[in-house]
Amino acid sequence: MTAADLGTIRIGTRASLLARTQTQTVADALTAAGATVEIVHVSTDGDRTQAANIPLAGSGVGVFTSALRDALLEERIDVAVHSYKDLPTAGLSGVVLAAVPQRADPRDVLVARDQMVLGELPPGSVIGTGSPRRAAQLNALGLGLEIVGIRGNVETRIRKVTDGEVDGVVLARAGLARIGRAGEATEVLDPLQMLPAPSQGALAVECRAADTDLETLLRSTLHDESTFTAVSAERAVLQELGSPCSAPIGALAELVEDLDDDGRIVERLSLRAFATTAEGAPVRNSVIGETKDAEQLGRSLAAELLADGAEPRGASAP
Numbered sequence: 001m002t003a004a005d006l007g008t009i010r011i012g013t014r015a016s017l018l019a020r021t022q023t024q025t026v027a028d029a030l031t032a033a034g035a036t037v038e039i040v041h042v043s044t045d046g047d048r049t050q051a052a053n054i055p056l057a058g059s060g061v062g063v064f065t066s067a068l069r070d071a072l073l074e075e076r077i078d079v080a081v082h083s084y085k086d087l088p089t090a091g092l093s094g095v096v097l098a099a100v101p102q103r104a105d106p107r108d109v110l111v112a113r114d115q116m117v118l119g120e121l122p123p124g125s126v127i128g129t130g131s132p133r134r135a136a137q138l139n140a141l142g143l144g145l146e147i148v149g150i151r152g153n154v155e156t157r158i159r160k161v162t163d164g165e166v167d168g169v170v171l172a173r174a175g176l177a178r179i180g181r182a183g184e185a186t187e188v189l190d191p192l193q194m195l196p197a198p199s200q201g202a203l204a205v206e207c208r209a210a211d212t213d214l215e216t217l218l219r220s221t222l223h224d225e226s227t228f229t230a231v232s233a234e235r236a237v238l239q240e241l242g243s244p245c246s247a248p249i250g251a252l253a254e255l256v257e258d259l260d261d262d263g264r265i266v267e268r269l270s271l272r273a274f275a276t277t278a279e280g281a282p283v284r285n286s287v288i289g290e291t292k293d294a295e296q297l298g299r300s301l302a303a304e305l306l307a308d309g310a311e312p313r314g315a316s317a318p
């Protein structure tokens with residue numbers, strides 16, 4: 001079985017520039033492996049409500065990803081490429097996660113007027129973000145910033161700064177980089193101040209569970225085990241807190257060099273997470289453990305956050 005034996009592989013993407021560029025990287029890797037690919041645009045509810053500027057809150061979990069999954073199950077496409085952080089933690093029957101490619105920079109950035117960094121923004125400065133996670137962490141900095149909800153694709157959000165509608169916006173660095181605009185960030189936010197969304201900067205490549213040859217090709221061509229280990233720990237935090245991807249929860253896992261009991265250098269997984277109490281107060285904690293226990297680390301860190309007063313969220317939460 002070679003890549004060419006699979007015929008034309010139809011790769012589904014959302015229509016935004018960000019989605020198209022990240023899908024193109026997957027298409028290029030498959031083409032380089034000898035496959036024939038075709039890119040199919042799928043419009044999602046998330047894109048439609050965005051165009052109409054309907055607030056995202058309340059429009060449901062997975063607004064950006066369910067249309068691609070439907071297209072996959074209805075055999076209109078063979079591969080779905082998602083921003084992993086937009087994907088709900090629950091799996092979907094008939095669909096498998098075939099590959100998680102090497103992640104881009106997971107951190108958030110500030111794009112502010114007059115080249116300012118966070119610490120230079122005067123109290124009362126207006127920061128636009130539609131993300132409860134970003135809003136909660138900005139508020140926790142105590143800088144007196146005013147947070148306003150905004151929506152729109154990455155380009156639209158940057159334009160709100162250029163047009164003077166807001167003093168700054170917070171965006172994923174990976175999203176800016178994918179559309180060639182990483183240089184417009186005025187500060188890369190330190191995860192000590194702003195933990196990214198679980199699995200931010202990573203892609204999830206799905207196919208139908210029945211397409212085992214395609215799954216094998218996707219895994220061997222695209223999968224990155226270190227990225228998978230890190231995002232598994234981060235997403236376990238999210239799952240354990242019962243949270244939709246829109247919840248005010250941040251998590252970042254990093255492979256770090258540590259010393260074992262005999263003083264030898266070993267690779268371990270460092271995991272930090274942020275959540276909020278019912279009153280919106282910040283709760284942070286961190287763990288370090290074995291890379292093979294990534295999901296378990298995520299679950300135990302979530303348990304610590306809950307013990308520290310973090311509010312459980314989502315449908316399964318009391």
Ligand SMILES: NCc1[nH]cc(CCC(=O)O)c1CC(=O)O
Pocket residue numbers: 083084085086154170171172173174175176199200201202203
């Ligand atoms: N929710 C929208 C979204 N989904 C993925 C990215 C950026 C790329 C990524 O994090 O993988 C963005 C934009 C943003 O948060 O600034």
